[in-house]
Amino acid sequence: MTAKSESQDASVEGLASALSGLAAFRQLLEAGPDPIVIVDDRGRMVLLNRQAELTFGYSRRDLLGKSIELLVPAQFRDLHVAQRAQFQAAPRVRPMGTGLQLSARRCDGSEFPVEISLSPLAIDGHQLVIAVARDVTERRSAEREEQELLLSVTHVLEGITDAIVALDATGRITRANTAAAALFGRLREELVGQAAFDVFHWEDDSGRRLPEKEYVFRQTITARSPVIADSRYFRTLDGRRIPVEISSMRVADSQGRVEMIVQVIRDMTRTREVEELKNQILSLVSHELRTPIGHIKGFASSLLEPDVTWDPATQRDFIHEIDREADRLAALVNGLLDMSRIEGGLALTELTRLSPATVTRRALGEVDWAVREHRVSVDVADDLPDVLANAAHLERLLGNLLENAAKYSEPGSEIHVQARIVESSVQWSVTDQGQGIPADYRERIFEKFVRVPGVGSRKPGIGLGLPICKGIVEAHGGRLWLESPPGGGSRFLFTIPLARSPE
Numbered sequence: 045m046t047a048k049s050e051s052q053d054a055s056v057e058g059l060a061s062a063l064s065g066l067a068a069f070r071q072l073l074e075a076g077p078d079p080i081v082i083v084d085d086r087g088r089m090v091l092l093n094r095q096a097e098l099t100f101g102y103s104r105r106d107l108l109g110k111s112i113e114l115l116v117p118a119q120f121r122d123l124h125v126a127q128r129a130q131f132q133a134a135p136r137v138r139p140m141g142t143g144l145q146l147s148a149r150r151c152d153g154s155e156f157p158v159e160i161s162l163s164p165l166a167i168d169g170h171q172l173v174i175a176v177a178r179d180v181t182e183r184r185s186a187e188r189e190e191q192e193l194l195l196s197v198t199h200v201l202e203g204i205t206d207a208i209v210a211l212d213a214t215g216r217i218t219r220a221n222t223a224a225a226a227l228f229g230r231l232r233e234e235l236v237g238q239a240a241f242d243v244f245h246w247e248d249d250s251g252r253r254l255p256e257k258e259y260v261f262r263q264t265i266t267a268r269s270p271v272i273a274d275s276r277y278f279r280t281l282d283g284r285r286i287p288v289e290i291s292s293m294r295v296a297d298s299q300g301r302v303e304m305i306v307q308v309i310r311d312m313t314r315t316r317e318v319e320e321l322k323n324q325i326l327s328l329v330s331h332e333l334r335t336p337i338g339h340i341k342g343f344a345s346s347l348l349e350p351d352v353t354w355d356p357a358t359q360r361d362f363i364h365e366i367d368r369e370a371d372r373l374a375a376l377v378n379g380l381l382d383m384s385r386i387e388g389g390l391a392l393t394e395l396t397r398l399s400p401a402t403v404t405r406r407a408l409g410e411v412d413w414a415v416r417e418h419r420v421s422v423d424v425a426d427d428l429p430d431v432l433a434n435a436a437h438l439e440r441l442l443g444n445l446l447e448n449a450a451k452y453s454e455p456g457s458e459i460h461v462q463a464r465i466v467e468s469s470v471q472w473s474v475t476d477q478g479q480g481i482p483a484d485y486r487e488r489i490f491e492k493f494v495r496v497p498g499v500g501s502r503k504p505g506i507g508l509g510l511p512i513c514k515g516i517v518e519a520h521g522g523r524l525w526l527e528s529p530p531g532g533g534s535r536f537l538f539t540i541p542l543a544r545s546p547e
């Protein structure tokens with residue numbers, strides 16, 4: 045031991061005994077729950093309380109006179125030495141490492157998070173520092189849990205496709221998820237901080253803008269259970285009217301004071317559309333069923349009339365009508381069945397090589413009854429190469445298009461059927477001279493139950509023919525679309541891939 049270190053040791057011991065000698069001071073040191081270490085101006089520990097021994101896992105003897113850096117994790121030691129020097133230069137009471145997550149090192153090398161407050165203490169001409177180190181392991185893990193919870197709540201809110209907003213008791217928006225921003229057509233930052241009344245333009249069924257007192261959050265403030273408001277509409281910035289359902293609930297503190305109001309705003313556009321479609325289908329199907337049944341009943345009852353004798357020709361006519369109406373009913377039921385089959389994914393079986401000319405002839409034969417009063421012209425070369433297809437499906441597809449061409453155009457007008465090779469497929473087209481299809485229906489008519497309103501909608505049908513055609517074409521790997529020929533009318537085109545010729 046050098047003379048210098050001897051004198052240092054002497055000063056540490058002297059200080060330690062001077063401090064320990066202050067009984068009241070000692071008592072104070074031991075009274076607190078936190079570890080306390082007193083360090084001299086050279087960073088040596090001169091006094092520790094019991095709590096410090098327990099927390100750091102050292103005995104007092106091991107630490108006295110040692111550098112405080114012993115209790116600092118290795119990676120922070122250099123920094124600590126520098127900061128200690130800074131403190132010594134301008135000692136004052138302050139927390140250490142403001143804004144930093146500090147950690148301390150135990151005897152066994154393990155580390156734990158701490159909060160340290162520093163106070164200068166001048167004694168016997170020595171400038172000492174009292175460091176109170178609070179173990180904040182529990183607080184940090186509680187904070188972490190809280191943060192994780194917050195993060196997962198945020199994730200959940202963001203994952204929900206319904207718009208969710210939180211309002212304060214005055215009706216000001218405090219939070220909004222991405223779906224809310226999308227529904228209201230604004231950036232989230234534009235929503236937060238705004239008064240709900242300024243942003244949410246609610247209307248009722250009749251299109252009347254609701255006054256603020258009718259806003260759901262008003263009722264929610266006093267309601268114990270969630271308030272649900274349907275028949276509300278949101279008017280977008282570009283003037284669209286979106287049907288919504290709002291469920292609103294309040295979050296109150298233990299004293300019953302409203303902390304916030306959470307509103308889930310569901311866009312009901314799709315639901316309304318489905319409801320409308322359902323009603324439309326019901327009325328279409330019931331109308332389409334009722335008409336043939338009425339006819340069948342009428343003709344059958346007439347034939348059975350006891351006091352009327354019908355001549356054989358009339359009887360035949362009536363039976364003919366009954367037969368036709370029965371076919372119409374069967375077609376309707378088959379259409380519904382086919383549609384549900386196609387929706388489940390049409391599995392193509394019995395694929396064979398088919399000559400386009402033969403398929404076209406057969407399809408025309410099947411729908412002869414429908415196209416009889418039209419001028420049908422066919423341009424399908426007998427030597428077109430085969431396609432690979434299910435014969436019944438392909439004839440049905442072509443038959444449907446021919447039937448539509450006849451149904452939606454005047455008797456006597458022309459229906460032109462053509463087939464030719466385009467790339468590796470045969471492309472059929474069926475062109476009529478009817479009224480054509482308005483632009484806004486060109487895509488939609490391929491959807492189920494969609495019919496163009498107007499004269500055509502008085503013709504029998506429930507809007508399943510084209511979706512069935514589309515299902516068939518797509519199952520074969522082809523495409524079905526509509527074009528408008530320059531002279532008016534409609535042209536439906538579809539492709540079916542060629543059968544690969546054997547090597």
Ligand code: ADP
Pocket residue numbers: 448449450452453476478479480481489494495496497500501504505506507508509510511534
């Ligand atoms: P449906 O004929 O039973 O109504 P489709 O699915 O076959 O069902 O057709 C849907 C709608 O498309 C028809 O209601 C009609 O409005 C329109 N449409 C189909 N084919 C034609 C056509 N060739 N010319 C004009 N409109 C057509």
